[in-house]
Amino acid sequence: MIIQTSRFGGVEVDESRLLKFPRGLLGFPNEHEYALIQTGEGSGFYWMQSVTRPELAFVVCDPRLFVSDYAAPVKDEDLAAVEAEAADDTQFFVIVNKVGETLTANLQGPLLVGVSSRTGKQMVLSDKRFNTRHPLMRLPVRRERVSKTA
Numbered sequence: 001m002i003i004q005t006s007r008f009g010g011v012e013v014d015e016s017r018l019l020k021f022p023r024g025l026l027g028f029p030n031e032h033e034y035a036l037i038q039t040g041e042g043s044g045f046y047w048m049q050s051v052t053r054p055e056l057a058f059v060v061c062d063p064r065l066f067v068s069d070y071a072a073p074v075k076d077e078d079l080a081a082v083e084a085e086a087a088d089d090t091q092f093f094v095i096v097n098k099v100g101e102t103l104t105a106n107l108q109g110p111l112l113v114g115v116s117s118r119t120g121k122q123m124v125l126s127d128k129r130f131n132t133r134h135p136l137m138r139l140p141v142r143r144e145r146v147s148k149t150a
Helices: 076-081
Strands: 002-005 009-012 018-020 033-038 045-050 057-061 090-099 102-105 111-114 120-122 134-138
Touching: 002 045, 045 090, 076 111
Parallel strands: none
Antiparallel strands: 002 009, 018 033, 033 045, 045 057, 057 090, 090 102, 090 111, 102 134, 111 120
16 A cells, blocks of 8 residues: 655555554544554654655654653553453554654653554553653764865
8 A cells, every 4th residue: 555645755555554543643533544664674663654644644662662661551441442352462652752852752642552453542641750751862963064165
């Protein structure tokens, strides 16, 4: 399937990489289908690209890549919402943002996805250990090359 993106043009996406969010995401309640596109070989970051809106995409990652003890409670109603039998059949992703020269993650609003069903929901956690701008990593400073002219 070809999905149009504002960043990369048309991108071929295997249908097994499609995620559905029946209730949408916070701020985007009417957007229900996204494609998970890896940002690069061996990268832990993905583009979660809207299937219907080329300009709508989020960078996401597994929060445990940066916060090894990250865990959010998964209730029976959460499992039902993502069509999963058990928490072992789920995967958390968090939305990543760039704030200045730092990548941050929204640990308070993780995305829970049923691995088998590829159905997801955005959770809102009240756990005060987590916030919406948890620093993940500092980006390397890019220095512009100065060319010498004669």
